[in-house]
Amino acid sequence: MADSALLNETGIQLTLLLLLIIIIAGLTIAIFKFLSVYANILKRKEALEAQKKIENLSEEELENHEQRDRELHTELPENKLSGNIPASDERGVIQNINLVEELRVFPTKRRTSSFQKYISPQLGKLILYFLGTAIFWLIIGTTFGLYAGIKYVAPDADHLSWLSFGRLRPAHTNAVFWGWASLAMVGLSYYVVTRVSNVEVYNIRQGYVSLILINAAVLAGTISVLAGVNNGGGEYREYIWPIMITFGIGIAVSLHNLLKPVAQRTTKEIYISNWYVISGTIFIVIVIIIGYTPIWQNGIGETITQGYYMHQAIGMWFMMINLGLMYYFLPQQLNKSIYSYSLGALAFWTHVLFYTLIGTHHFIFSSIPWRLQTTAIIASAGMLIPVAAGTTNFLLTFSGSWYQLKTSYTLPFYFMSIIFYFTGSFQGTVEAFRYTNLLWHFTDFTVSHSHLTMYGIITFMIWGFSYTLIPRLTGKEPPKLWVGIHFWLALIGLMMYVIALMIGGTQTGMMWMKKKPFIDGVINMFPFWLWRAIGGTMMWISHLIFAYNFYRMVKTKEEVKIPRTPAEILAAKKQLRNTEFNPKNEIL
Numbered sequence: 309m310a311d312s313a314l315l316n317e318t319g320i321q322l323t324l325l326l327l328l329i330i331i332i333a334g335l336t337i338a339i340f341k342f343l344s345v346y347a348n349i350l351k352r353k354e355a356l357e358a359q360k361k362i363e364n365l366s367e368e369e370l371e372n373h374e375q376r377d378r379e380l381h382t383e384l385p386e387n388k389l390s391g392n393i394p395a396s397d398e399r400g401v402i403q404n405i406n407l408v409e410e411l412r413v414f415p416t417k418r419r420t421s422s423f424q425k426y427i428s429p430q431l432g433k434l435i436l437y438f439l440g441t442a443i444f445w446l447i448i449g450t451t452f453g454l455y456a457g458i459k460y461v462a463p464d465a466d467h468l469s470w471l472s473f474g475r476l477r478p479a480h481t482n483a484v485f486w487g488w489a490s491l492a493m494v495g496l497s498y499y500v501v502t503r504v505s506n507v508e509v510y511n512i513r514q515g516y517v518s519l520i521l522i523n524a525a526v527l528a529g530t531i532s533v534l535a536g537v538n539n540g541g542g543e544y545r546e547y548i549w550p551i552m553i554t555f556g557i558g559i560a561v562s563l564h565n566l567l568k569p570v571a572q573r574t575t576k577e578i579y580i581s582n583w584y585v586i587s588g589t590i591f592i593v594i595v596i597i598i599g600y601t602p603i604w605q606n607g608i609g610e611t612i613t614q615g616y617y618m619h620q621a622i623g624m625w626f627m628m629i630n631l632g633l634m635y636y637f638l639p640q641q642l643n644k645s646i647y648s649y650s651l652g653a654l655a656f657w658t659h660v661l662f663y664t665l666i667g668t669h670h671f672i673f674s675s676i677p678w679r680l681q682t683t684a685i686i687a688s689a690g691m692l693i694p695v696a697a698g699t700t701n702f703l704l705t706f707s708g709s710w711y712q713l714k715t716s717y718t719l720p721f722y723f724m725s726i727i728f729y730f731t732g733s734f735q736g737t738v739e740a741f742r743y744t745n746l747l748w749h750f751t752d753f754t755v756s757h758s759h760l761t762m763y764g765i766i767t768f769m770i771w772g773f774s775y776t777l778i779p780r781l782t783g784k785e786p787p788k789l790w791v792g793i794h795f796w797l798a799l800i801g802l803m804m805y806v807i808a809l810m811i812g813g814t815q816t817g818m819m820w821m822k823k824k825p826f827i828d829g830v831i832n833m834f835p836f837w838l839w840r841a842i843g844g845t846m847m848w849i850s851h852l853i854f855a856y857n858f859y860r861m862v863k864t865k866e867e868v869k870i871p872r873t874p875a876e877i878l879a880a881k882k883q884l885r886n887t888e889f890n891p892k893n894e895i896l
């Protein structure tokens with residue numbers, strides 16, 4: 309097919325449009341940030357000019373300023389408008405008045421430490437353990453991914469069976485799925501479910517059991533996959549059944565825990581976040597059971613089960629939970645309510661309806677019945693309804709608060725993940741069409757799509773939520789500069805990764821259609837794989853920075869506490885008196 313005819317294909321045109329949307333969104337954030345930096349530069353320039361002026365002030369000008377300063381600081385004697393009786397606050401009515409030191413026209417940042425009281429310290433600690441271990445798997449898992457990517461351009465980098473591509477790839481995908489994303493999502497769910505139910509009734513011990521089981525499964529799974537012990541070819545089903553059952557039990561224990569606050573909630577409604585989180589957690593347990601039940605592992609039924617398994621894991625677990633978390637964290641981050649609750653309900657039910665039917669779109673033109681393939685294609689087009697409803701709802705929640713993108717270090721993660729949600733999901737719909745599927749299936753285009761979604765949507769969302777929540781749990785903000793570096797390295801790296809593989813994948817598909825020798829397609833991919841390795845390295849470095857930012861948010865630093873209230877002053881005095889009698893503290 310001629311290259312110009314390719315551009316006439318609707319699927320290709322839509323893909324180009326989606327790519328353009330991502331680039332425009334990225335540029336928008338870059339412009340916002342640039343304007344903010346530019347304004348700062350102008351201010352500094354103005355400050356320098358002011359300093360110069362001050363240096364050159366004449367004697368007369370100085371005197372004028374001093375005179376004006378004296379006038380402005382004129383003070384009335386304290387008893388001018390009252391008597392001579394000393395003021396006292398016998399009933400303690402005025403001791404809690406806040407000092408208004410700044411204009412209230414602009415929103416002021418809420419002190420993160422004031423959020424700490426919302427959940428118990430025990431729960432906060434459990435959540436941090438979930439997030440901490442998730443980050444461990446992000447780094448381990450993407451180290452495998454990076455090395456697998458490097459092997460495309462340096463296939464002879466090593467000759468160890470444990471590090472062969474066929475083992476590295478499932479070690480990577482499973483570690484980032486079940487280790488990174490799953491652990492982080494469960495941890496974040498523990499916070500959201502209890503907050504929107506307005507009651508905290510977890511069994512913390514069960515929480516730790518779940519944490520240990522999930523981590524043990526991923527550890528055992530990683531080692532066994534690298535050792536060559538696996539479940540055969542089923543993608544994301546490479547862990548052998550005892551390991552995946554351990555993972556499933558770990559999730560089921562958390563499901564049991566998460567159901568408690570919903571059942572005992574003190575709110576009348578079940579907030580939409582909990583619809584998503586609870587059903588997503590139920591779905592993944594079902595999906596694992598279906599994916600591993602022996603009677604469905606034969607013949608063409610196995611292929612249908614594979615399609616169901618892998619797309620339900622993505623749609624009904626990763627996507628479902630993260631969307632639920634977004635309905636909580638986005639309004640909280642913007643300090644306003646979600647734009648439309650009804651749109652959220654529409655998105656939820658259409659998500660359940662269509663997502664559960666699309667698995668077979670992975671096997672278009674296979675020996676699976678044609679009508680089942682057509683059902684999957686129609687449901688893939690139906691996915692545009694929840695995707696459009698969700699995206700519109702999130703973007704309209706943003707409306708009126710766009711200016712916050714300039715100063716917030718967290719919101720760019722939210723904004724880009726929403727853009728990726730729209731573009732990545734729409735791209736999935738486009739890939740399901742028969743023509744585009746014929747062109748792209750089996751090429752690197754699919755790998756590009758996986759990262760646009762699992763990385764652009766899921767991972768960016770988890771980062772945004774983590775930067776919102778962790779400072780609220782620990783009272784410590786991450787260094788702003790490093791969060792910025794994390795964001796830009798991850799975004800630019802991802803764009804290099806996905807654009808290179810999209811172009812390269814399309815060229816490979818066209819070469820196959822023209823019946824060119826297979827090896828020609830491989831040779832043609834070399835520069836694109838190199839770009840992927842460069843982009844992947846940037847993404848990987850950004851993960852190390854995220855780990856560092858996590859450390860900065862959780863590290864315990866001795867707090868210097870200055871006694872201010874009468875109670876604190878008296879307590880301090882008492883302590884001092886005690887130490888006077890303590891010979892060991894004599895030097896103090």
Ligand code: HEM
Nearest residue numbers: 450453454456457481484754755758762763767844847848
């Ligand atoms: C440093 C960042 C990353 C790098 C360098 C990387 C690299 C890779 C590589 C080389 C593959 C194998 C592609 C192939 O078979 O040709 C792969 C597959 C995959 N990765 Fe990653 N990855 C990264 C991060 C992630 C993250 C964070 C996720 C999800 C949370 C993820 C999800 C996947 C999935 C789903 C596949 C299977 C792709 C498919 O067959 O469609 N990756 N990755």
